Amino acid sequence: MLTIDWLRRLCGLPEGGGGLFVSGGSLANLTTLAVARERLPEDDWPRAVLYCSDQTHSSVDRAARTLGIVGGRFRRLVTDAGQRLDPRPLTEAIRADRAVGLLPLAVIANAGTTNTGAVDPLVELANLCAKEDLWFHVDGAYATAAVISSRAAPLLAGLDRADSLVLDPHKWLFQPYDIGCLLVRDAARLESAFAILPEYLRDIAAAAGEINYCDNGLELTRRFRALKLWMSFKVFGLAAFRAAIKRGIQLAETAGEILREAGCWEITSPAQLAVITFRHRATPADPAAAEEFHRHLLDAVVANDHSLVTGTALEGRPVLRLCTVNPRTTDADLRESLDRLGRLAETL
Ligand SMILES: Cc1ncc(COP(=O)(O)O)c(C=O)c1O
Structure with a gap:
């Protein structure tokens, strides 16, 4: 109670x-x-x-x-x-x-x-x-x-x-x-x-x-x-939870900055409450081809064995989704993960 x-x-x-x-x-x-x-x-x-x-x-x-x-x-x-x-x-x-x-x-x-x-x-x-x-x-x-x-x-x-x-x-x-x-x-x-x-x-x-x-x-x-x-x-203490949540929110915003700087990503929904979605600019426009591109990319992410990104869809088109609620993630982790993701996308 x-x-x-x-x-x-x-x-x-x-x-x-x-x-x-x-x-x-x-x-x-x-x-x-x-x-x-x-x-x-x-x-x-x-x-x-x-x-x-x-x-x-x-x-x-x-x-x-x-x-x-x-x-x-x-x-x-x-x-x-x-x-x-x-x-x-x-x-x-x-x-x-x-x-x-x-x-x-x-x-x-x-x-x-x-x-x-x-x-x-x-x-x-x-x-x-x-x-x-x-x-x-x-x-x-x-x-x-x-x-x-x-x-x-x-x-x-x-x-x-x-x-x-x-x-x-x-x-x-x-x-x-x-x-x-x-x-x-x-x-x-x-x-x-x-x-x-x-x-x-x-x-x-x-x-x-x-x-x-x-x-x-x-x-x-x-x-x-x-x-x-x-x-x-x-x-x-509640203060530790507050700080951890604030960190999760900031991480999604930092991810947004890194994605924008890289220039090869389209942000499909902005950082909000520790979630950001995006897709690679090389994603095919055709929905079936886009699905296949994403499936290959997500498989490559798993095989790369460094970090994980999930897939979902917005308005019927696939997107990638980061949920940054782990307060132990560092900015360097985020940058390295997104750099790798970009490089993997370019190999497809
Ligand atoms: C908004 C929302 N509602 C409900 C659920 C279901 O929660 P659970 O998996 O704990 O049953 C989830 C799970 O991801 C969720 O994100």
Whole structure:
């Protein structure tokens, strides 16, 4: 409870909020969306609609499927040029769905997309949700932790308006797997969504005012996930986490400078929250040829055995992606890795 409460306060959720440690972001998204669904009477669940962007993590699709929110009722909207969810088409989609008798349930915003680190306009989306009476969920599995850094906090403004949010300590709080965390604005909603007390558990029922975390989510038997996070906050102190996150943000910016200086790279999304994407100028324009070029390049990177870069796609075209969250990476490591990458690209 103490560790959850630290995270609640760091994210700016009010007293009365609460949360749960789970295995990771996937379970956290599923759990929070199950809580959101409780806003509707069970008979209305087949008409519930979820809204998110085309950059939303696949765990949210999976959560929606698991909850039976499928087909046209899981709406992925096309993002703007900065890979952010645009509130205008979202408002239109909500109105159109209401007009045909569907029941808009929740907006899922990104606080740091996996692909590019883009943050959806959280304040505008929170305002829209308040106006339209929708649940406001924020998936910030990797980047929400950056709220503790003064460098990133302004970018994440509006996080404190979330009805629920996801933050994975096993991502940017440097914890060993598995520890994901979900937070909700109103802790009582967890228990009302999940508590079931069969006769064989009555002996261990929570006393009045006590939290029994097995009543707050999907897992009955649970491991003591809070311990490692509690211990590392105690041992290293919050200042060490702040410095490590700031370093990750700076590293992505430094990568941007190195890529620009080299002249052979096109930056496809700028450094944001420790993620930058780019492609080599020699990448073929034809999509299939570009895929092949990238596959060969990524294979060459692995064979080179020095550093790793991952691949993804933006607007249907492959890009390279650096996620610089390791604070031990030096500027020299970064320069050497990008120099090698450029040389490998030129051999293809
Ligand atoms: C934004 C986002 N949401 C959810 C997840 C899923 O988290 P996990 O792998 O811990 O289940 C990820 C994982 O990369 C993520 O980046």
